Every structure is written in structure tokens, then in C-alpha cells.
Amino acid sequence: MTTKKKYPEKWTELNPGCMVFEAGSAKAHKTGSWKAQHPVWDNRKCIKCGVCYIYCPEACVSRTEEGYYAADLEYCKGCGICAHECWPGAIEMKEEEV
Amino acid sequence: MIEIRWHGRGGQGAVTSVEMLALAAIEEGKYAQGFPSFGPERRGAPLAAFNRVNTHQIKVRSNIYNPDIVVVLDPGLIGLVNVADGLKAKGILIVNTTKTAEEISRILNFKGKIATVDATKIAREELGAPITNTTMLGAVIKATGVIKLDSLKVPIEHRFGKLAGRNMKALKRAYNEVKMSNIN
Amino acid sequence: MAKRVGMEVAIAAAEAVALCRIDVAAVYPITPNTHIAEHLAEIVADGKLDAEYITVESEHSSISACCGASGAGARAYTATSSQGLMLMHEILPIVSAMRLPVVMGLANRAVSGPLNIWNDHSDIMPQRDSGWISFFAENGQEAVDMSIQSFRIAEDPEVMLPIVLNIDGFQLTHMIEALELPSQKEVDRYLPPFRPLATLHPDKPVSMGAYAFPDIFTEVMKVKDSVLIDSKKTILKAWDEWGKQFGRWYKPVETYKADGAEVLIMTMGSMGETASIAVDELRAKGVPAGLVKLRLWRPFPFEEFREAIKGAKVLIVCDRAVSFGGPGGPVAAEVKSALYNDAGRPAVLNFLIGLGGRDVTVENFKDILEKGVQAINKKPAGGYIFYGVRE
Numbered sequence: 001m002t003t004k005k006k007y008p009e010k011w012t013e014l015n016p017g018c019m020v021f022e023a024g025s026a027k028a029h030k031t032g033s034w035k036a037q038h039p040v041w042d043n044r045k046c047i048k049c050g051v052c053y054i055y056c057p058e059a060c061v062s063r064t065e066e067g068y069y070a071a072d073l074e075y076c077k078g079c080g081i082c083a084h085e086c087w088p089g090a091i092e093m094k095e096e097e098v
Numbered sequence: 099m100i101e102i103r104w105h106g107r108g109g110q111g112a113v114t115s116v117e118m119l120a121l122a123a124i125e126e127g128k129y130a131q132g133f134p135s136f137g138p139e140r141r142g143a144p145l146a147a148f149n150r151v152n153t154h155q156i157k158v159r160s161n162i163y164n165p166d167i168v169v170v171l172d173p174g175l176i177g178l179v180n181v182a183d184g185l186k187a188k189g190i191l192i193v194n195t196t197k198t199a200e201e202i203s204r205i206l207n208f209k210g211k212i213a214t215v216d217a218t219k220i221a222r223e224e225l226g227a228p229i230t231n232t233t234m235l236g237a238v239i240k241a242t243g244v245i246k247l248d249s250l251k252v253p254i255e256h257r258f259g260k261l262a263g264r265n266m267k268a269l270k271r272a273y274n275e276v277k278m279s280n281i282n
Numbered sequence: 283m284a285k286r287v288g289m290e291v292a293i294a295a296a297e298a299v300a301l302c303r304i305d306v307a308a309v310y311p312i313t314p315n316t317h318i319a320e321h322l323a324e325i326v327a328d329g330k331l332d333a334e335y336i337t338v339e340s341e342h343s344s345i346s347a348c349c350g351a352s353g354a355g356a357r358a359y360t361a362t363s364s365q366g367l368m369l370m371h372e373i374l375p376i377v378s379a380m381r382l383p384v385v386m387g388l389a390n391r392a393v394s395g396p397l398n399i400w401n402d403h404s405d406i407m408p409q410r411d412s413g414w415i416s417f418f419a420e421n422g423q424e425a426v427d428m429s430i431q432s433f434r435i436a437e438d439p440e441v442m443l444p445i446v447l448n449i450d451g452f453q454l455t456h457m458i459e460a461l462e463l464p465s466q467k468e469v470d471r472y473l474p475p476f477r478p479l480a481t482l483h484p485d486k487p488v489s490m491g492a493y494a495f496p497d498i499f500t501e502v503m504k505v506k507d508s509v510l511i512d513s514k515k516t517i518l519k520a521w522d523e524w525g526k527q528f529g530r531w532y533k534p535v536e537t538y539k540a541d542g543a544e545v546l547i548m549t550m551g552s553m554g555e556t557a558s559i560a561v562d563e564l565r566a567k568g569v570p571a572g573l574v575k576l577r578l579w580r581p582f583p584f585e586e587f588r589e590a591i592k593g594a595k596v597l598i599v600c601d602r603a604v605s606f607g608g609p610g611g612p613v614a615a616e617v618k619s620a621l622y623n624d625a626g627r628p629a630v631l632n633f634l635i636g637l638g639g640r641d642v643t644v645e646n647f648k649d650i651l652e653k654g655v656q657a658i659n660k661k662p663a664g665g666y667i668f669y670g671v672r673e
Contacts, residue, residue: 017381124288
């Protein structure tokens with residue numbers, strides 16, 4: 001893996017208008033460390049409607065092979081919107097363990 | 099350089115008059131300015147508009163205080179506005195009125211040249227409305243020679259389209275009917 | 283071929299912008315820019331220009347729409363005045379930071395309060411530090427020419443910055459005068475199509491306007507400053523080529539009878555021509571008076587300015603805005619700081635004139651110049667004067 005500079009060293013190395021030409025570069029920022037709680041799915045209650053997937057503001061919820069849903073905890077900020085929106089009540093927010 | 103001040107009321111087309119005159123002068127290869135009194139305009143309220151005409155580039159961009167020519171589109175403005183204000187002693191006052199030059203001179207206490215024409219009557223007969231802005235252009239041309247009558251053809255046609263012919267006819271009548279008087 | 287026409291300057295400016303084949307216009311009408319907005323809308327509605335005229339609900343939206351349109355690769359134009367520009371203020375530094383070459387025609391008008399719709403420069407001065415290139419037009423011809431030049435300069439790959447073209451409200455915008463309108467062919471020859479650095483397109487994703495931590499913000503500001511300063515090279519080149527093609531030459535600082543002048547008067551915008559008549563009259567009487575006209579406000583042309591005023595004993599700066607509780611007029615403050623390290627600098631007299639549409643006549647300029655002549659031998663007290671204020 002090549003080591004990438006976090007910032008340009010000199011002002012002359014900045015892109016014009018600070019444009020970011022690399023698509024999906026936000027992936028480098030792992031926001032999972034922000035969360036104080038995380039979502040846990042109870043697939044017995046899940047009806048596979050995908051509401052959690054649609055509402056996740058971080059877009060870290062994705063569909064599993066079985067058609068259920070799971071969050072990528074490296075990016076999940078623990079906001080709880082998925083649990084709030086899940087009307088069958090299949091998602092429970094659990095405290096992070098110490 | 100010739101400076102002209104037009105007096106009219108909001109909606110009577112004084113701004114169109116200055117536009118037509120400026121465009122005609124520019125058409126002749128001269129330099130000209132045409133501008134309204136800067137600010138809001140209210141329909142019916144007295145207003146003024148201005149022209150400068152010159153053979154070379156006009157640099158001055160301040161207001162006109164001592165015009166060479168004053169044109170009054172609406173007879174009702176006399177007595178309401180001091181139309182002769184700042185008009186040069188050797189200037190020309192051109193008035194749409196049924197009164198004589200002597201009467202106008204007495205009312206305004208202006209001793210310079212006065213030209214009178216009943217533009218309202220001409221406009222009513224030729225245009226079917228008492229809008230005297232184009233009609234009075236004819237009187238201005240006859241009284242001052244600031245532009246040629248033919249130079250107005252292009253701008254009037256461009257501005258009035260189908261109504262251009264009637265406007266040209268009205269202003270030609272005013273050109274012929276204006277009465278010049280020199281009271282000293 | 284260019285044709286000589288009689289036209290209202292606002293209409294002519296709109297015609298010039300249309301000749302630049304803009305893709306997007308987002309203009310919210312406000313006095314005295316209204317005729318620019320109306321005429322551009324008319325040109326688009328009549329099908330004479332293949333452009334999107336976005337009817338916005340405010341100036342904050344018009345500049346934002348231009349920002350987005352320019353990011354998507356469109357040649358975008360807006361125009362405003364006074365309060366409209368104040369409402370745009372929030373977005374202005376963003377457009378320049380994102381290097382989006384939006385062009386704005388500003389029909390200069392006093393800012394409230396009290397409410398005043400007439401001409402002065404109090405709208406542009408608070409935007410001074412927004413990172414935009416800022417030009418001042420002196421007459422209708424310059425408003426036309428500089429509208430076209432602005433797109434070419436703004437979109438130059440070395441520049442990629444927005445430009446605001448100051449056109450004095452009423453004194454210029456509402457004036458019907460003689461000017462030359464270039465032909466479409468001539469404009470096409472001068473102005474190449476817009477080639478954006480990147481566009482907002484899903485096929486080649488980019489992020490514009492990402493945020494900057496303290497670790498990098500200083501570097502970003504350094505770039506912003508440096509690009510704006512360097513834009514002068516491109517401006518000079520674009521003006522040179524304009525001169526070669528159209529025979530009308532533009533300089534950052536214009537001088538008139540400044541050679542050997544002991545007293546110089548400095549103006550911006552439409553007052554230059556009126557002041558030149560006063561200079562002529564004083565010169566005819568043997569008074570060594572001259573005129574300096576600042577056409578390029580940002581980037582400030584330090585070099586050209588120093589060259590223009592060389593040898594003068596008194597420099598009169600006419601400001602059309604007030605820096606309340608500060609050093610007087612913003613232009614004079616600028617000029618004084620530019621001269622601070624010059625040993626042979628002239629005395630600077632600062633007059634605040636033409637505020638909120640107050641007329642300034644040839645006689646006024648003569649009076650001001652004569653006050654300058656008196657200052658040759660008697661060093662002025664400094665400070666600034668509200669010219670003609672009733673006391």
C-alpha cells in the first residue's frame with residue numbers, strides 16, 4: 001500500500017479550487033469511531049423492506065446475501081435513524097461495550 | 099453642444115422622445131445622450147427627461163442645469179412646474195399650447211425665443227390620443243434644426259412598427275404648424 | 283463588422299453578454315440593473331440565444347444558481363445592484379474559492395439605509411475582499427467591451443476566477459448613447475468556448491467546495507491571494523489582444539494629461555469623463571492638473587498606479603463610499619497604504635463625492651482641483667472631506 005500524504009506539503013500543491021478529483025475519497029474517513037451505540041438487527045422481525053438502507057445518512061447499511069440488512073460498523077456513527085424508522089421494530093440500538 | 103430638457107408627465111412618453119431624438123442624432127453620425135430624470139417615475143406626475151447632442155464625443159455626465167432648449171409636452175405643466183428654470187436667455191422654449199407666444203412669455207416671464215404648437219389637437223387627429231411625445235419632435239426639429247426630420251424615420255419605425263406612419267405624419271404636421279416667435 | 287448604434291447602456295451590456303453565448307443567466311431584477319435583467323430575459327425568450335434564464339426568488343439564489351451552473355460547466359452570468367449584492371455577499375467568496383468564472387454586471391447603487399436607489403460605490407466596496415476580479419467601466423462602450431473581456435479573462439485556465447464589472451447605475455445604465463456593438467463573428471474570434479477545469483458530472487465525479495481544516499486553510503488562502511494577483515498578467519494580455527482586434531486599448535490605470543501634472547485627481551467609473559473636462563479647463567489656464575482613472579480595482583495594480591502618479595505633488599482621491607469610523611474613503615485608504623513606503627509620495631487629499639446620486643459637475647471638479655493646487659505649497663491636514671456637505 002502506498003502511503004498517501006494527508007495534506008499537500010506546500011500551498012502550490014493544492015488542486016485548483018480545492019477540488020477533489022478522486023471519487024469516493026470520503027471512504028478514507030472511518031467515522032465508526034464516533035458511535036456511542038450501534039444497531040443490532042433481529043432478522044426474525046425483519047421483513048426485508050429496506051427502510052434502514054434508504055434512511056441511513058452515512059449509506060453504511062447494505063443488503064446481505066440472504067436479503068437482510070447490516071451496517072458497516074467501520075462507518076456507522078450510531079445515529080439510530082435506522083432503528084427509529086424500522087416500523088416492525090427489528091433494529092435495537094445497543095451501547096458500545098467498554 | 100446642445101442641451102435639451104423635456105417636461106412631461108409620467109406615461110406621456112417624454113423618455114421615448116429623448117430616445118428618438120438621441121437615436122436620430124446618432125444615426126446622423128453625431129454624438130448624443132438621452133436620459134430620464136434618475137429615480138422613480140409615477141404615472142401622471144410631472145417629470146423631466148434630457149438630451150445632449152454634439153458633433154464630437156460627449157464627456158460630461160452630470161445633470162443639465164442650463165438647457166439651450168426646453169420642450170413642454172403638456173400645457174397643464176405651465177404654472178405647475180417652472181419650465182423656464184435655468185433656460186439660457188438665448189435659448190428656445192417649445193410649448194404644446196393653444197396660447198400665443200406672447201401669452202406664454204408673459205406667464206413664464208421668459209424673453210427668449212418661443213415656439214408654440216397645438217400638439218394635443220394634432221395628436222388627437224392623427225393618433226387618436228392626446229400623446230404628444232412624437233408630435234412635439236416635429237416642432238423641435240423645425241424650431242431648432244438639432245436633427246433632420248428624415249433621421250427620425252428609422253428609430254420611429256423600429257419603435258412604433260405599424261404605428262410609425264401615423265407618428266411620422268403627426269410630427270410632420272407639427273413641423274409645419276409650429277409658430278415661431280422672437281420677443282425681445 | 284461592428285456597428286455604431288445608439289442604445290441604452292444597460293441594454294447594450296445585455297446584448298454584449300448575449301454575444302458571449304452564455305449558457306445560463308440567473309438575474310434578479312433590482313433598480314438600476316433592471317434593464318439588463320429584462321433585456322437578457324427577452325433575448326432568451328425570443329429564441330435569439332440558446333441559454334437557460336433561471337428566474338430566481340432572490341439574489342442569494344441568483345448567485346448560487348450561477349455558482350452551480352458554472353460548476354456544471356456552463357458559462358454563467360448574473361447582474362445586480364446595491365441590496366442585491368449585499369444579499370449575495372455570503373456566496374461571493376465561495377464562488378472565488380471554488381475557482382468558478384462567473385461574470386457579474388453590477389449596476390452600482392448606494393446601499394440602504396436610508397433607502398436610496400441612486401448611484402455610488404457603497405455596494406461594491408464591502409465586497410472588496412471577496413476574491414473577485416473587479417473592473418470599473420467609464421462609459422457605455424467600456425461596459426460593452428469589458429463584459430466580453432470579462433468572460434475571456436475569468437475563464438482563462440491561469441485565472442478561473444469570477445469577475446464583477448462595475449457599471450455606474452443610472453449615470454451609465456440609463457444613458458442612451460452612441461457605442462459600437464461588435465458582431466457575433468468578432469466576439470467568437472476573441473472569446474473561445476468555456477473549457478472548465480472539471481465539471482459536476484456523474485461520469486467523472488469530483489467534489490467541489492469540500493471543507494478545509496485549520497491544517498490547510500492558510501495554504502488555501504495563500505492560493506486565493508496568489509491567483510488573484512497573478513490574474514493581472516492574463517488581464518493585460520486579454521486587453522492587449524482586444525486592442526489589436528478592436529482598436530480600443532485598456533489599461534489598469536488610465537491617465538489623462540498626467541504628464542508633468544503636479545495635481546492629479548483620481549476617479550473610478552463614470553465620473554472620469556466629467557473630471558477630464560475640468561482638467562482641460564484648468565490646463566488651458568496653465569494649471570498643471572491631470573487625471574488618473576482606476577479601471578482595475580482588484581487585483582489592485584500597485585505598479586501601474588505608482589507609475590501613473592509619479593512626479594505629482596498632490597493626489598486627490600475621489601471616493602464614492604464611506605468607511606464609517608475609519609480612514610475616510612476605501613480607495614484613499616488603499617492608495618495611502620500603497621504609497622506608504624515611497625519616499626517621494628504625494629500628499630493625498632480625500633474627497634467623498636457623489637454619494638447616493640448627488641450630482642458632481644465640472645465646476646465641482648474644478649473646485650476640487652483648485653483645492654489640490656492650494657495643497658501644493660501647504661501640506662494638507664489629512665483626513666477626508668464630505669464634499670459639498672451642508673453645514
